[in-house]
Amino acid sequence: MSRNLISYGMLETSGWIYEGKDLMVNFYKNDKKVISGKYHQGLYYLQGTVSREEANLSKVEKNMTNVWHSRLGHMSLNNMSELVKRGFIIDKEVKTLDFCEHCIIGKSHKQSFPKVKHVTKGILEYVHSDLWGSPSTPDSLAGNKYFVTFIDDFS
Structure with missing residues (x-):
């Protein structure tokens, strides 16, 4: 603990639990008692010593x-x-x-589409369509930047 004043609300939002009785308060973190405090003249004074935690670090070596x-x-x-x-x-x-x-x-190589011969016998039996557009395409009347083509194979 590196603070002189500690807010119960701050501890509670950080996952701490506290309970108090007989003018003593106990703080728990992960179901483990961390520190206690004794009430004196309107404040709880923490009882305990500050312990420094150790951390072991590892460095990832880039290949x-x-x-x-x-x-x-x-x-x-x-x-x-x-x-x-x-x-x-x-x-x-x-x-x-x-x-x-x-x-x-x-x-890897992409496989090409197989060659197919279309034999159409009427209008709209087989229709080719494509969507075109890019940011550099001029805006349409509706403000769009694309257009669609439909080509009838028979006609």
Whole structure:
């Protein structure tokens, strides 16, 4: 506790519970008694000592090989090793390259649509449509920035 005055409301909104009887008040946090106070001349005086808590921290080490891989447009490990040889990257920053999902997706090829011949025998039997627009498209009369085309395959 690093304060001289403590608000019951502040403690309660922080998850503390308190109970009082016989001019004593006890404060609990996570069902554990933390500190007590004794009533004297209109105030509760806390009884106890301040203890300093310890915290252990861990530092996440970035895999600099992956960082350089991303910065250099997903360059291969062999090419990054060449940059190390030429002195452009520090030797200890290029070790092993982890799996990169972006590289796998980037190397995949889209399958084209199968070629289909449309044989239509009447108007509106088969209609091609497309939605066009971008922020640079001039506004329509209604203030929209897109337009739709409908083309009948028969006519």
